[in-house]
Amino acid sequence: MIVEAAGRLFFAPGLARVSMDDLARELGMSKKTIYRHFPDKRSLLAAVLDRQFAAVEHTLVAAARDAEGQPFGVRVQRFLIAAGSELGRIGAAQLGAGRGDAVLRQYVEQRVDAVVYRRLDELFRDGHRRGLLSAPPELLSEITRGALERLLTSRLPRELDRTAADLLRAGVDTVLYGAIRPARSGTDEEQLRAVMPRARDEEQEVGP
Numbered sequence: 001m002i003v004e005a006a007g008r009l010f011f012a013p014g015l016a017r018v019s020m021d022d023l024a025r026e027l028g029m030s031k032k033t034i035y036r037h038f039p040d041k042r043s044l045l046a047a048v049l050d051r052q053f054a055a056v057e058h059t060l061v062a063a064a065r066d067a068e069g070q071p072f073g074v075r076v077q078r079f080l081i082a083a084g085s086e087l088g089r090i091g092a093a094q095l096g097a098g099r100g101d102a103v104l105r106q107y108v109e110q111r112v113d114a115v116v117y118r119r120l121d122e123l124f125r126d127g128h129r130r131g132l133l134s135a136p137p138e139l140l141s142e143i144t145r146g147a148l149e150r151l152l153t154s155r156l157p158r159e160l161d162r163t164a165a166d167l168l169r170a171g172v173d174t175v176l177y178g179a180i181r182p183a184r185s186g187t188d189e190e191q192l193r194a195v196m197p198r199a200r201d202e203e204q205e206v207g208p
Helices: 002-010 020-027 031-037 041-066 072-090 092-097 102-129 137-153 164-176 188-195 199-206
Strands: none
Touching: 002 020, 002 041, 020 031, 020 041, 041 072, 041 102, 072 092, 072 102, 072 137, 072 164, 102 137, 137 164
16 A cells, blocks of 8 residues: 555655655655664665566566467567566656666666566567577667667657657567578578678778
8 A cells, every 4th residue: 555655655646755744644644653664765766676577577578478489579579569668657767867866877777677677688588599580689779778878868759749669669660671681591600790890891892
C-alpha cells in the first residue's frame, strides 16, 4: 500500500518535489507509521523502483516469449518496442539523467542495465552466433542503446506527432537494415569485410 501510493506520487510530479509529508497526507497516516517500514525517503524510493523494474522485466520476458519462433528482426523489434515503452512509462531516462539524488540515479542506471541492456546484448550475441548479423553485436548494442535513450528524452516525438515507440520502431528498422543477412556461403570474416571494410582495405582499393 505504501509503495503503491509512493509510486503514484513520485512518478507524477518528480522525485525531488515529493516529501514524506505529502505521502503521509496521501495515505492518511502519520510519517511515524511510514518510517516503521522505511527508515528514509531513499529506501522507500528504492522499493518503488524495484516494483517498477519488476513490471518492466515482466513485460520484456512476455515480449520475448511471444516473439519466439519469429524471424530475428521481429524478435529484436518487439523487444525494443516493449523496452522503449516501459522505460518511457517509468521515466527511466529522466531518472538516470538527473532527477533525484546521485545514489538513486546510479541505482536506476544499474537496474536499466540489468533488466534491459543485458537482455539486448544477449539477443544480439545470439543473432551473431547464428550467423544472422554481419556487424559486431557490441556495435549494434551500443548504437541501439544510444537511439533508445535519446528518443526517450527527445522532443522529436512531439515535433513529428508520433510516439517514442513509433519512432523507435522506425529507428530499429534503420539500425538493423543491412545488418541482418540471409544465410549464404562465405566465411564470417569475408562477409564482415564486405559490410565494414577496414581503413587498410580502403587504402589498398584506392592505391595505384
